[in-house]
Amino acid sequence: MLKLENVVTHYGNIQALKGISLEISRGEIATVIGANGAGKTTTLKAICGLVGVTSGKIFFEEKDITGKPTPDIVSSGIAMVPEGRRIFPRMSVLENLQLGAYLNNDKNDVRKDMERVFELFPILKQRLKQVAGTLSGGEQQMLAIGRALMAKPRLLLLDEPSMGLAPMIVSSIFDIITEINQSGTTILLVEQNAQMALSIAHKGYVLETGRIVMEDTAENLLHNEQVKKAYLGE
Amino acid sequence: MFFQQFFAQVMNGLTLGSTYALIALGYTMVYGILELINFAHSEIYMTGAFVGLIMVTVYKLPFAAALLAGMAGSCILGVIIEKIAYRPLRKATRIAPLISAIGVSIFLQNAALLVFGPQARAFPANFSAAALNFGFVQISSLQLLILVISVLLMIGLHLLIHRTKIGQAMRATAQDKETAQLMGIRIDRVISFTFAIGSALGGAAGVLVGVYFNSADPMMGFFPGLKGFVAAVLGGIGNIPGAMVGGLILGLAEVFGAVYMSQYKDAIAFAVLILILLFKPTGLMGRRIQEKV
Ligand SMILES: Nc1ncnc2c1ncn2[C@@H]1O[C@H](COP(=O)(O)OP(=O)(O)O)[C@@H](O)[C@H]1O
Ligand SMILES: [Mg+2]
Numbered sequence: 001m002l003k004l005e006n007v008v009t010h011y012g013n014i015q016a017l018k019g020i021s022l023e024i025s026r027g028e029i030a031t032v033i034g035a036n037g038a039g040k041t042t043t044l045k046a047i048c049g050l051v052g053v054t055s056g057k058i059f060f061e062e063k064d065i066t067g068k069p070t071p072d073i074v075s076s077g078i079a080m081v082p083e084g085r086r087i088f089p090r091m092s093v094l095e096n097l098q099l100g101a102y103l104n105n106d107k108n109d110v111r112k113d114m115e116r117v118f119e120l121f122p123i124l125k126q127r128l129k130q131v132a133g134t135l136s137g138g139e140q141q142m143l144a145i146g147r148a149l150m151a152k153p154r155l156l157l158l159d160e161p162s163m164g165l166a167p168m169i170v171s172s173i174f175d176i177i178t179e180i181n182q183s184g185t186t187i188l189l190v191e192q193n194a195q196m197a198l199s200i201a202h203k204g205y206v207l208e209t210g211r212i213v214m215e216d217t218a219e220n221l222l223h224n225e226q227v228k229k230a231y232l233g234e
Numbered sequence: 235m236f237f238q239q240f241f242a243q244v245m246n247g248l249t250l251g252s253t254y255a256l257i258a259l260g261y262t263m264v265y266g267i268l269e270l271i272n273f274a275h276s277e278i279y280m281t282g283a284f285v286g287l288i289m290v291t292v293y294k295l296p297f298a299a300a301l302l303a304g305m306a307g308s309c310i311l312g313v314i315i316e317k318i319a320y321r322p323l324r325k326a327t328r329i330a331p332l333i334s335a336i337g338v339s340i341f342l343q344n345a346a347l348l349v350f351g352p353q354a355r356a357f358p359a360n361f362s363a364a365a366l367n368f369g370f371v372q373i374s375s376l377q378l379l380i381l382v383i384s385v386l387l388m389i390g391l392h393l394l395i396h397r398t399k400i401g402q403a404m405r406a407t408a409q410d411k412e413t414a415q416l417m418g419i420r421i422d423r424v425i426s427f428t429f430a431i432g433s434a435l436g437g438a439a440g441v442l443v444g445v446y447f448n449s450a451d452p453m454m455g456f457f458p459g460l461k462g463f464v465a466a467v468l469g470g471i472g473n474i475p476g477a478m479v480g481g482l483i484l485g486l487a488e489v490f491g492a493v494y495m496s497q498y499k500d501a502i503a504f505a506v507l508i509l510i511l512l513f514k515p516t517g518l519m520g521r522r523i524q525e526k527v
Contacts, residue, residue, distance in 0.1 A: 050412055070415035079416070086413040088406055099406050102399075103418035151418065 001026040007056035016042045018210040029187040031197040034207035040190040044157045049073045079153035085144040089133030100150030117146040138169035155186045162193040194231035198222045249377040251485020252384035256439035257462025258477035260432035266408045266472035267428045273335040276459025277342035282308040282437025283444035308437025309430045316429040346452035354451040380442045464507045470520025
């Protein structure tokens with residue numbers, strides 16, 4: 001469903017991704033784990049067209065989306081939950097959700113999608129009129145995920161959804177990610193929290209300073225000695 | 235007697251202030267979305283006045299048509315300026331678009347000098363004011379017209395920004411451009427649109443002030459432009475209600491200040507600017523802290 005072939009990106013003269021290749025099939029949860037600065041966020045931004053690709057190709061559902069403008073990529077069926085949530089802090093919860101459905105002009109349809117988001121995150125319905133910047137960290141993460149779902153993505157990109165959240169909230173968010181996946185959305189999850197990510201993923205990649213150094217089933221990676229030592233703190 | 239004079243001064247202040255507010259909105263909208271001071275806004279305002287003037291003198295159109303034409307002229311000019319002078323510099327250092335803005339401003343002043351000559355042009359006499367009597371107070375019909383039009387434009391802007399999809403996209407783009415794109419918003423279009431609206435408001439101010447003072451000249455944008463900028467800073471740059479309030483306060487301050495020191499009328503705006511920068515640099519309605527999540 002998503003395929004990256006030798007993707008290279010630069011920030012100025014600095015090469016951030018040094019030739020990334022990965023492939024995600026429909027219906028699965030794939031994860032990219034790696035330390036801070038490895039290039040996880042850059043990988044997701046390259047997929048969304050937020051950072052330019054110097055060389056290499058990105059295909060989504062067999063179509064070449066390399067170098068396309070971000071709104072076109074979003075309308076083709078990819079949504080992202082950015083690192084640090086990036087909700088619109090001075091807008092209400094409702095407006096944040098509406099913006100997620102910006103490309104959908106069918107009001108009834110938007111309302112139905114919003115109901116689905118409320119089923120996943122009932123707290124958002126109670127907070128609908130509240131200014132998003134005043135939500136707790138966990139609620140903001142739920143809003144960021146809900147907002148992305150409003151775009152009806154077939155592929156959902158998640159950038160460190162566990163960041164800065166208490167373990168209990170992290171596990172409930174990861175349950176919901178699994179639920180979203182089971183209702184048919186393919187997921188690419190990028191995480192520093194390797195334990196959590198590998199426990200819900202089908203497949204995993206290990207990213208180190210802009211290179212994929214390992215790829216395997218999540219199950220195998222969880223039991224891999226090197227991964228255990230470097231990322232699972234064992 | 236005292237009350238009548240006081241009321242007349244309040245009306246003068248509000249009239250002037252509402253035009254400053256219209257100009258300030260252009261600065262503040264552009265700043266809100268690009269963090270750029272559009273120094274060419276003075277000339278966008280001047281262009282509005284000239285387009286309005288041409289409509290009434292050459293084409294003999296009524297005031298309403300001249301106002302709309304002035305707004306349209308400024309709107310188009312603003313969009314073009316953004317496209318050729320600012321957009322190519324969007325990833326450059328912050329100072330680059332600022333220098334570009336000053337360049338555009340000087341270029342447009344000189345272009346207007348070339349086309350219209352340095353002397354001021356007058357609007358035809360049938361635009362002069364009649365006094366309206368409301369019992370014990372008198373209001374000039376022109377002042378009333380300017381106030382009503384300014385208020386209507388500001389209400390319109392408020393509705394646009396808070397009740398429409400493009401307004402929501404403008405607010406999202408101002409808050410976080412990258413995330414706005416992830417929502418599917420084409421931010422280049424939104425930025426163009428912001429320049430269009432801000433410039434149209436500046437053009438409206440140009441026509442209104444041109445008619446009010448019965449004159450238009452290539453340098454006419456200088457002081458109102460600066461004062462509109464001060465009004466925007468006073469209200470909190472980037473803050474739309476702030477620009478409206480800042481404009482009105484500045485207009486009133488100028489009119490009442492001029493009672494005591496008329497020769498320093500234009501200096502009042504700068505005194506206000508210095509005081510604001512010293513004591514409340516975020517402006518009256520500016521955000522105290524920059525929210526970054
Ligand atoms: N906007 C930027 N400008 C310059 N360098 C950047 C920028 N964003 C990220 N980098 C660099 O690119 C590398 C990868 O960063 P990133 O993708 O954010 O890593 P991760 O998400 O895995 O923490 C890091 O070395 C980082 O310093
Ligand atoms: Mg990151």
